[in-house]
Amino acid sequence: MVRVDAEGLLGPIDESMARLVRTAGKLTDEQVRGMSLVPPWTRGHVLTHVARAADSLCRLLEGARTGRAIPQYASMAAREAEIEAGAGRPVAVLLDDVAAGAARLDAAVRSLPEGAWRRRVRLRTGELRTPGSLLATRLRELEVHHADLAAGYTFADVPERIARWIIEDFAEAVSRRPEALPALRIEATDAEVVVELGGG
Structure with missing residues (x-):
C-alpha cells in the first residue's frame, strides 16, 4: 500500500526515468564508453550505478518491510565492483538493466505494507531514513545522474x-x-x- 506522500513521487520518478532513458537511448556503444561528468566514471558506469542504486533501495525497503537490518550494499568494495563489472556493456543491455531495476523498485514500493512506511532504515552512510524519503532521494539521483551523462541534458532542463x-x-x-x-x-x-x- 503506497502512502499518499510517497505516491506523489512515483509519477515524477517515472517521468524522470523516461527522460534519462530517452537520452541514453540516443548514445552509441562507443559513446556510452565515453567519459561522464564524474570521472573516472564513463557513461556506462553512471547507468550501471543507476540500476544498482535501485536494487540497493529495494534492499532497504525489504528491511523496512521485515523489520530486519538489511544493508544497502554488502560493502563499499562490493558496490564499486558491481558498477565496474557492468560499465562496459552495450548500451541496449545497460538500458534493459536500468529499466529492470526501476521496475523492481516500483514493485517494492507499491507492495510495502502500511506499517513499514513508519520504520527507518540505515543508508550506507549510516543515516537513518524513512521509506518515503528514499523516493525523494531516488528522484534527486535520477536527475543528477541524467546530467552526469554529459549527453545534452543539464540541470536547466529539470x-x-x-x-x-x-x-x-x-x-x-x-x-x-x-x-x-x-x-x-x-x-x-x-x-x-x-x-x-x-x-x-
Missing part, C-alpha cells in the same frame, strides 16, 4: 516542480549532518525557491 523536490531533499540531507554548518542560502535564479541552512 522541470521546476522536480527541481523544488531536489533542492528540498538536498537541504534536508545536509541539515541532518552532525557537523555544524555555516550559514548557507540556496536560492533558485529562475523560480521562487529559497532554502536557508546552518548558522544556528
